[in-house]
Amino acid sequence: MAITDILSAKDIESALSSCQADDSFNYKSFFSMVGLSSKTPEQIKKVFGILDQDKSGFIEEEELQLFLKNFSSNARALTSAETKAFLAAGDTDGDGKIGVEEFQSLVKA
Numbered sequence: 001m002a003i004t005d006i007l008s009a010k011d012i013e014s015a016l017s018s019c020q021a022d023d024s025f026n027y028k029s030f031f032s033m034v035g036l037s038s039k040t041p042e043q044i045k046k047v048f049g050i051l052d053q054d055k056s057g058f059i060e061e062e063e064l065q066l067f068l069k070n071f072s073s074n075a076r077a078l079t080s081a082e083t084k085a086f087l088a089a090g091d092t093d094g095d096g097k098i099g100v101e102e103f104q105s106l107v108k109a
Contacts, residue, residue: 003050003071006043011035012071019068025082027089031107034071041104048103058097061087 004012015033019025031037036047049055051070053063065083068075078086090098090106098106 001046001050003047006039006047007035007071016068016072016075020076022076022079023082025068025078025086027086027106028109036107039107044104044107045100048100051103058099059090059103060097064098 011034015030018033019030036044039047048059051059051063051067053066053070054060059067061083064086065078065080067078067083067086069077087096087098089109090102092102092105093099
């Protein structure tokens with residue numbers, strides 16, 4: 001399954017262009033612009049499955065750093081500060097990674 005099966009290529013392009021500069025990524029505005037915050041829990045779960053590159057059931061810090069590249073191979077990696085802030089926002093149980101329920105809550109925040 002491709003991410004464009006769930007999200008529109010036009011919305012993805014627009015969302016990525018809004019955070020091209022280092023330290024300009026904001027997960028709330030990104031999720032909104034890309035159209036993810038208006039998707040069903042099942043659709044959000046499918047996107048989580050794409051982002052969970054190693055299929056561990058969690059999105060770890062290394063996967064978060066490459067978060068934008070899941071939407072386009074030309075996208076940049078998140079900076080260390082962006083990655084840590086993103087992880088802190090999503091990791092509600094403090095285990096150092098984001099599970100599917102945490103991701104769904106983060107998207108809907």
